[in-house]
Amino acid sequence: MSEKIKVAVVFGGLSSEHDVSVLTGLEVLEALNPAKYEGFPVYVGLDGQWWVGDALRNRANYIPDAATKRSLTRVSLNVGAAYEGGRWLLREVGGGGLLSKPKTFAFDMLIPALHGTWGEDGTLQGVLAAEKIPFAGGGVDAMALTIHKMWTLGAANQAGLPTPPTMFVSKQDDLDDKLDSWRGDYPVFVKPNYLGSSIGARVAKTPDDARAALTEVFRLDHAALVQRCIPNLIEYNVAVRRRADGTVVTSAIERPLRKDESYTFKDKYLSGDMASKLSGGSNPGLVNATRVINPPELEDGRAAQVRAWAVALFEALDLAGAPRLDFLCNEQTGEIWFNEVNPLPGSFGYFLWEAATPSVGYSELLDDMLVEARARVRNRVRVIDPVANGGAIFPKRGV
Ligand SMILES: Nc1ncnc2c1ncn2[C@@H]1O[C@H](COP(=O)(O)OP(=O)(O)O)[C@@H](O)[C@H]1O
Ligand SMILES: [Mg+2]
Incomplete structure (x- = not known):
């Protein structure tokens, strides 16, 4: 009898995208294939504290108040002491007494579902990598580079993508x-x-x-x-991922619809986009409330170009997971520039994959990301820091 793989899904966090991250995290918990995985929520509060508990599965409990927190357990991931018995442990903070030990919560893998700073920027990934925890999505280097828009533009240039x-x-x-x-x-x-x-x-x-x-x-x-400033702006986004067989593939392309000239947070997240479940379908030009899927105007060869650029940058930056690459376009001239990488897009951009050819469901997307996470941690662990001839100074007694 094989046990299910225990997956810690970490969301919330200290960034301005805290609320969007809660939605992503809860969706991930629902989408994980229950035959293979047992996911549990790890909520990072606005103050940076980590919490576990079943009340965190319920959207109505956000943002947890004092009463909800009484049903939760505050935990920490202790670098240098998290690995025990073949798994990693989250430990109760301040728990246990003279006769009892603090509670522990074991897991095998972790999905960072944090957007923005302190999560999508390599900081959490650094902690996880230090503990050799298999985690979904990009590594420390790719996340730290892509949070820096200027460095990302430089890397894109080097990979042959046009940038403004x-x-x-x-x-x-x-x-x-x-x-x-x-x-x-x-x-x-x-x-x-x-x-x-x-x-x-x-x-x-x-x-x-x-x-x-x-x-x-x-x-x-x-x-x-x-x-x-790109005039007559329209935007195109496409997600990229590496399949288990090693091939790098792109999702459907989306053209987000813009209602007016404002670029506000509300516009992006509160106009029904995140609230409504989006279904794409692979039909070119399929429109829903906020986007056009596979916009037909790109079928003049530019769709293939955008996909080729996206794959080139994915490979150049050693991206992983399902990052979304965003492009700016002058609608009048048709010119396209690379804009930015979202290494951990809201909802992991699953609707772009559902609309891909062939279509990939959210569960399958997450499964592939976790399989990739295992492979990547194995590759990292294999790199053993070599000691040059004569470089050893101390006898390795009892090591
Ligand atoms: N050079 C540009 N010219 C015109 N509009 C732009 C330009 N750069 C960004 N924008 C607009 O601003 C939005 C936010 O910028 P972006 O670089 O995507 O940052 P972020 O999404 O991280 O806030 C874009 O989606 C686009 O609508
Ligand atoms: Mg953007």
Whole structure:
């Protein structure tokens, strides 16, 4: 009799995308194949505390109040002491007494379902990698690189993808000097380097306006980008993943619909997009409330180009899981530029995979991500730091 694989699904977190992450985490718990996996929720509160407990499975309990928390157990993942008996343990914080031990919660694998900083940026991945925990999605290096929009643009350039002219501005820079050095035209697009969800991102028509926009960004982030503003903007997104047989495949392409000129958080997440369950289907041009799936206008060869670029960057950055790569397009000229990588898109972008040819269900997507996680941790563990000839200094007694 084989036991089910115990999967810790970690969500919530310290970023502005906390709430979206809760939705992603709860969806993952529902979508995991129950014949193979036993998932359990690990909720990271807005204060960074980790909690486990069945009340966390119920959407109505968010954000957990004091009464709900009394039914939960606060836990920690202790680096250097998490691995025990062939599994990893979350340990009760402050639990146990003279005669009892703190409660433990064992798991075999982990799915980070955290968006934004402190989760989608390599920080959590670093802790997990240090403990050799098999976890879904990109590794420390890919996550840390892609949270940095400027570095991602540089890597994309190197991989042969076109990117809009962009200037990196740090909070310490003299804004007047920096803006004087901008050789591009106005308007420009100003956005935070690290933050997502379109927070603080906007068009600036003049250098004065750009200075004001940068000042706003620096209240939220410590670096920003000034970028050529793409006129007549439409956007295309495509997800990429590596199948178990090693082949890299792309999902359906989506063109998100834009109602107006605003790029606000509300626009992106609260206009029915996350709330409604989205079903794609592989029909070209299929429209739902918020997106066009496989937009027919790209069938002039640009769909194949976008897919080829997405695969090239996926491979160049050693991405994993089901990252979504986003592109900007000038609708009038048809020109397309790479914009950014979302290594852990909301809902893992499952609707893009359901709409792919062949269609991939959410359970199958997660299963493949976990199989990949196992393989990746095995590969990492095989790399043993070699000691050069004569490099050993101490006798390895009893090792
Ligand atoms: N250079 C640009 N020109 C015009 N619009 C842009 C440009 N860059 C980004 N945008 C718009 O702003 C949105 C958010 O920017 P993006 O780079 O995707 O950051 P994030 O999604 O992490 O907030 C994009 O989806 C797009 O609508
Ligand atoms: Mg974006």
